[in-house]
Amino acid sequence: MEKRIGKGNTISASKKMLLPALLMLLVAVLMLAIASWAWFAMNKEVSNDGMTLSAETPPNLIIDFTSEAVAAATPSTAKFSVTSSGTYTDMKACTHDDAVANTKLMYVTNPQDVSMTTGVAKDGKTLTSSAVDEAADSPYYVDFVVYIASMTKEMTNSRLKVTLSDTTPSESSAVDIAKAATVDFYVNDTVNDTYVGKLAVAGGDSFLTLTLADNKIPLNTEGQIKVTMRCYFDGALEVAGSSGITYVRTETCNANSVNLKVVFEAEELNP
Numbered sequence: 001m002e003k004r005i006g007k008g009n010t011i012s013a014s015k016k017m018l019l020p021a022l023l024m025l026l027v028a029v030l031m032l033a034i035a036s037w038a039w040f041a042m043n044k045e046v047s048n049d050g051m052t053l054s055a056e057t058p059p060n061l062i063i064d065f066t067s068e069a070v071a072a073a074t075p076s077t078a079k080f081s082v083t084s085s086g087t088y089t090d091m092k093a094c095t096h097d098d099a100v101a102n103t104k105l106m107y108v109t110n111p112q113d114v115s116m117t118t119g120v121a122k123d124g125k126t127l128t129s130s131a132v133d134e135a136a137d138s139p140y141y142v143d144f145v146v147y148i149a150s151m152t153k154e155m156t157n158s159r160l161k162v163t164l165s166d167t168t169p170s171e172s173s174a175v176d177i178a179k180a181a182t183v184d185f186y187v188n189d190t191v192n193d194t195y196v197g198k199l200a201v202a203g204g205d206s207f208l209t210l211t212l213a214d215n216k217i218p219l220n221t222e223g224q225i226k227v228t229m230r231c232y233f234d235g236a237l238e239v240a241g242s243s244g245i246t247y248v249r250t251e252t253c254n255a256n257s258v259n260l261k262v263v264f265e266a267e268e269l270n271p
Helices: 013-044 067-072
Strands: 002-004 010-012 052-056 061-064 081-085 090-092 105-108 129-131 142-150 158-166 181-188 193-200 207-210 225-233 252-254 259-268
Touching (some): 061 081, 061 259, 158 193
Antiparallel strands (some): 090 252, 158 259
16 A cells, blocks of 8 residues: 655555654664763763772671670671671782881882892892881782681680682782782780781792680680781792792782682681
């Protein structure tokens, strides 16, 4: 069936019906393009967090970010895993030094003399260092604080055993720099945060034991153990078998997408 419009001009009814459908399709495509652009623009505004750390315990222990949360926990509300992210996307490398008060961290003050090939001093150059200040403007480290207690009963003659692993996605661009990630552990003795040791992703011990006050893990309603995990990228940590090449070979390290996991377990001391 055809309808004539003017002399010698015809439009089929099927074509006439097709026009609204084409218009609707065009509007849909346009809306999709706008939505995709808005989604992309909105995501550009989201700032990336830095290093992410997950801390876990077995069911006989409880872990949380505050002592109040641990004290108030019941078997039905207790947490056995917590995750937090740092606020720095880019962190500057440093290294552990027991002689430094407070932070126990040192940094290189003349990074321009560091070889980007090896990560150590350029030929003929000497590196100088300075202590990392707790109030330093540059982000050399990030502290993650957790509180731990027993969920069943007070554990006497006990200590905490901790292991560190790298859970950074293998496809991430941060997978190599993550090997330099290191954690210094501090345990609170009710007065001060006492340094008890460190673990590095790419080297050192596979686990660390945390000696506790009175060698006991309190019941959650009676007390909590504060553990501070100071995370940083160790600029002096050498690649195994490399003869002096370090993992860090740039002044700043991209902490985004670096994921670490720490597991705490109760361990009975030898009788």
